[in-house]
Amino acid sequence: MINLGIKAALNPIAFQGGPFTIHWYGVIIATGVVLALLLAVREGKRQGIPEDDFYDYLLWALPVAIICARIYYVVFQWGYYSQHPSEIVAIWDGGIAIYGAILGGFGVLLAFCYYRHLSCWLMMDIIAPPLIMAQGIGRWGNFMNQEAFGAVTTYAHLASQHLPNWIINQMYIGGHYRIPTFLYESLWDLTGFVLLMLFRHRKHLFRRGEVFLAYVMWYAFGRFIIEGMRTDSLMLGNIRISQLLSVVFFISALVILIIRRRQQNIPWYDSGISKD
Numbered sequence: 001m002i003n004l005g006i007k008a009a010l011n012p013i014a015f016q017g018g019p020f021t022i023h024w025y026g027v028i029i030a031t032g033v034v035l036a037l038l039l040a041v042r043e044g045k046r047q048g049i050p051e052d053d054f055y056d057y058l059l060w061a062l063p064v065a066i067i068c069a070r071i072y073y074v075v076f077q078w079g080y081y082s083q084h085p086s087e088i089v090a091i092w093d094g095g096i097a098i099y100g101a102i103l104g105g106f107g108v109l110l111a112f113c114y115y116r117h118l119s120c121w122l123m124m125d126i127i128a129p130p131l132i133m134a135q136g137i138g139r140w141g142n143f144m145n146q147e148a149f150g151a152v153t154t155y156a157h158l159a160s161q162h163l164p165n166w167i168i169n170q171m172y173i174g175g176h177y178r179i180p181t182f183l184y185e186s187l188w189d190l191t192g193f194v195l196l197m198l199f200r201h202r203k204h205l206f207r208r209g210e211v212f213l214a215y216v217m218w219y220a221f222g223r224f225i226i227e228g229m230r231t232d233s234l235m236l237g238n239i240r241i242s243q244l245l246s247v248v249f250f251i252s253a254l255v256i257l258i259i260r261r262r263q264q265n266i267p268w269y270d271s272g273i274s275k276d
Contacts, residue, residue, distance in 0.1 A: 008169075009146060009169065009170055009172070010024075010144060010166070010169075010170055011024075012024055012025065012144045012145055012146075014027050021092075023092045023093075023144075023145075024141065024144040024145075025092060025093075025141040025142075025144055025145050026092055026141075028137060028138060028140050028141040028144065029096075029138050029141050031137060032133070032134035032135070032136075032137035032138045033058075033062065033134055035130070035133065035134065035137070036127075036130035036131060036133060036134040037054060037055075037058055037130070039129065039130040039133070040054050040126055040127055040130045041054050041055075043126045043129075043130075044126055047122060047126060047270075049118065049122075049123070049126070053116060053118065056112075056116075057108070057109065057112050057123075060108050060112065061104070061105045061108040061109065061112070064104045064105065064107070064108050065100075065101040065102075065104040065105040065108070066091065066096070066101065066104075067104065068100045068101060068103060068104025068105075068107075069096040069097050069098065069100035069101035069104065070088075070089075070091055070095065070096060070097075070100070071100060072097040072099060072100025072101075072103075072234075073095045073096060073097040073100065073234065074088055074095070076097075076234035076235065076236065076241055077095070077234065093145065097234065097242075098135060098138070099241075099242060099245050102131075109123060109124065109127070119208070121208045121209035121212070122208055122209075122269075124209065124211075124212035125200070125206070125208065125209060125210070125211040125212050125269055127212075128196065128211050128212045128214075128215035129193055129196040129197050129200065129211070129215070130193075131215070132189050132190075132192045132193045132196070132215055132218070132219055133189070133190065133193040135185075135189045135219070136185075136186045136187070136188075136189030136190035136192075136193060137186075139182045139183070139185050139186035139189070140182070140186060142182040143167075143170060143180075143182050143183070144170075146170060146171075146173050147182075147232060148181060148182040148185070148230065148232065149171065149173060149178035149179065149180065149181055149182065149230065149231065149232065150178055150179025150180070150181040150229040150230050150231060151178070151179055151229065151231055152176040152177065152178060153176075153177050153178060153179050154177055155168060155177055157177075158171060158177055158180070163180070163183075167180060167183065178231075179229055181226050181229045181230050184226050184229070185222065185223065185226045188219075188222035188223075188226065189219065189222070192215065192218040192219060192222070195218075196211060196214065196215060196218075200269060200270075201269075201270050203268075203270070204268055205269075206268065206269040206270075207260065207261070207266045207267065207268055207269060208266050208267050208268070208269055209256075209260060209266070209269075210257060210260075210269065211269055213253045213254075213256060213257045216249050216250070216252075216253040217249075217250050217253045217254060217257075219249075220245075220246040220247070220249040220250035220253070221246070221250055223242060223243075223246045224242075224243050224246035224247065224250070227240050227242045227243045227246065228240070228243065
């Protein structure tokens with residue numbers, strides 16, 4: 001296949017008028033959040049949880065998740081941000097670490113369920129499929145910002161993967177074509193979403209909490225592999241932080257699943273009991 005020429009990268013700004021600038025990164029993230037909320041509300045009704053609980057949770061969780069995601073990113077890029085402190089709040093340029101967001105949202109969920117007397121395991125089961133869907137959508141924000149990419153490659157290699165030219169052109173970063181690891185992770189996440197949606201209501205397949213644990217293991221496994229392909233990973237010495245966390249989360253989820261399976265009093269996921 002012949003490369004007909006490199007076209008300019010896609011404009012990361014969706015709208016600009018006067019003092020207002022809206023970036024595609026924010027639009028895409030917001031789209032994922034809204035779709036995730038709608039799916040969670042629908043499943044919550046099936047499980048007997050009022051929709052207001054999801055709106056209230058998001059009201060608290062979203063700002064905390066964004067702050068934690070940014071803090072996570074800035075901490076591991078402190079060498080740069082210590083010299084450019086004015087850019088610490090510039091989240092519209094990227095730099096949102098998903099593991100930071102997940103940890104922040106999880107912390108809020110624990111507190112929220114405690115004060116609302118909700119089953120935390122059930123809430124996590126409900127939220128898990130929409131969450132991994134939102135993660136898959138959110139990776140396209142990285143695409144627009146030309147981040148979360150892999151090693152240098154060639155046009156011919158990208159074309160051999162049957163990628164459309166608009167993706168290939170956007171992967172021309174810093175004078176070189178790059179492996180689209182954002183795409184690999186997006187496809188992995190969306191595949192996990194489809195599988196969880198297909199199987200979570202199968203009778204006597206998942207016990208309470210296991211949809212969430214399956215999500216953790218699926219995401220962690222894929223993230224570990226894909227993170228190894230990236231060249232912009234957050235590092236702690238010679239260790240990729242996301243790979244380390246992926247190992248910890250995968251093993252922890254597996255151990256918890258095995259331990260809880262030995263407890264006969266844990267209800268099946270689709271029993272519809274929402275209160276502890």
